[in-house]
Amino acid sequence: MCFLERGYHQTGVRDIAARAGVSLGNLYNHFSGKHDVLVKFAMLERQEMEPFLKILSAHSPAPKVLEKFIGAYAKYLAVPENVILTLEVSSEAVRQPDIAQLFIENRAELTNSLSTLLQRGTDVGDFRKLPDPTQAAQMILDVLEGSAYHSVLSEVPMRKFAGSVKDFILSSVLPR
Amino acid sequence: MCFLERGYHQTGVRDIAARAGVSLGNLYNHFSGKHDVLVKFAMLERQEMEPFLKILSAHSPAPKVLEKFIGAYAKYLAVPENVILTLEVSSEAVRQPDIAQLFIENRAELTNSLSTLLQRGTDVGDFRKLPDPTQAAQMILDVLEGSAYHSVLSEVPMRKFAGSVKDFILSSVLPR
DNA sequence: ATACTATGAACGATCGTTCGTTCAATATTG
DNA sequence: CAATATTGAACGAACGATCGTTCATAGTAT
Numbered sequence: 001m002c003f004l005e006r007g008y009h010q011t012g013v014r015d016i017a018a019r020a021g022v023s024l025g026n027l028y029n030h031f032s033g034k035h036d037v038l039v040k041f042a043m044l045e046r047q048e049m050e051p052f053l054k055i056l057s058a059h060s061p062a063p064k065v066l067e068k069f070i071g072a073y074a075k076y077l078a079v080p081e082n083v084i085l086t087l088e089v090s091s092e093a094v095r096q097p098d099i100a101q102l103f104i105e106n107r108a109e110l111t112n113s114l115s116t117l118l119q120r121g122t123d124v125g126d127f128r129k130l131p132d133p134t135q136a137a138q139m140i141l142d143v144l145e146g147s148a149y150h151s152v153l154s155e156v157p158m159r160k161f162a163g164s165v166k167d168f169i170l171s172s173v174l175p176r
Numbered sequence: 177m178c179f180l181e182r183g184y185h186q187t188g189v190r191d192i193a194a195r196a197g198v199s200l201g202n203l204y205n206h207f208s209g210k211h212d213v214l215v216k217f218a219m220l221e222r223q224e225m226e227p228f229l230k231i232l233s234a235h236s237p238a239p240k241v242l243e244k245f246i247g248a249y250a251k252y253l254a255v256p257e258n259v260i261l262t263l264e265v266s267s268e269a270v271r272q273p274d275i276a277q278l279f280i281e282n283r284a285e286l287t288n289s290l291s292t293l294l295q296r297g298t299d300v301g302d303f304r305k306l307p308d309p310t311q312a313a314q315m316i317l318d319v320l321e322g323s324a325y326h327s328v329l330s331e332v333p334m335r336k337f338a339g340s341v342k343d344f345i346l347s348s349v350l351p352r
Numbered sequence: 353a354t355a356c357t358a359t360g361a362a363c364g365a366t367c368g369t370t371c372g373t374t375c376a377a378t379a380t381t382g
Numbered sequence: 383c384a385a386t387a388t389t390g391a392a393c394g395a396a397c398g399a400t401c402g403t404t405c406a407t408a409g410t411a412t
Binding site (some may be wrong): 056084130131135141148163171 | 181182206259263266267269271290304306307308311312314315318323325328329337339340341344349350
């Protein structure tokens, strides 16, 4: 997809059609307009989160699950296309309410699962008592995605960050 | 500035000129083109970081300094314009190398100062031993900026997040 | 008179979208 | 079964709008 190479606003509808292998006119038979293409794409992102939801719902010890999730999500974010597409959607979300809602909904699935895991860990004493597990879940994702962004920008492979990311996140939730 | 309202690519040169109170043609006497306007703007962001550098270089106990920095930076990020402009520059940086370099340089000033503070805290036992203080500094900023972004998107005031953000960050660096 | 800045009309390019047309597949006839 | 009618996907030329940029002209201060 060419949103990745040129960005949403830089990409013409002709580019999209050509890349998709359909004609300009035909694209409008499948999508109601350029905006709709972005919406459908944001929807696709939701499916990509499914493997992570599965990981998070495992019944293993919470710290083990968290560690596995961090590894898997970091691996997903090691692919620059995934990072750039997320950034693209994020920056559109600021100004387009329907994109914002999609983004928030997608995000909520992940944070809810992660938050539940954190809560479960706290209950059995594996994690410290968090003032707001949902917030903590958000911030864990932010750390991962932020690192992925810096990885793309500075052209340092995400793998180089993996260690300190895992260390940072675990330290913030493990009991003192 | 109208980059904030409509985004860089959505904003026409005519909008920029009108908002700046100069004529279309005259704008080209001050900037070499639209891209140059963005570059100059990214440069302005650097100055805005100065107060935070000052805070970080204070000689008080490291945890106190860190806490003060978090509060100040969170307050800065409580202004949506600041968040949106940062996001705007971030998403341009992915595809425009000169913006990327500016962004990285601006960022480096902050992370270096913060990293030095973390190191200082570790040396006197106020902070735990961090595997990579620079990385940790990056992630601390990511947590703050990520929360600010969610605050803008979900229209929840940043202030509501301040508590758990501070808790999260401190927990990740304080000794266990 | 000279050297500047300021102006907005004009330019070519490209934007997102529309629309008339083609055409192969399907349904309906006789 | 053959002939005809109907459908809807595919196409790309064309449209009006807007894009970033240029430039001839007008204004201003020295």
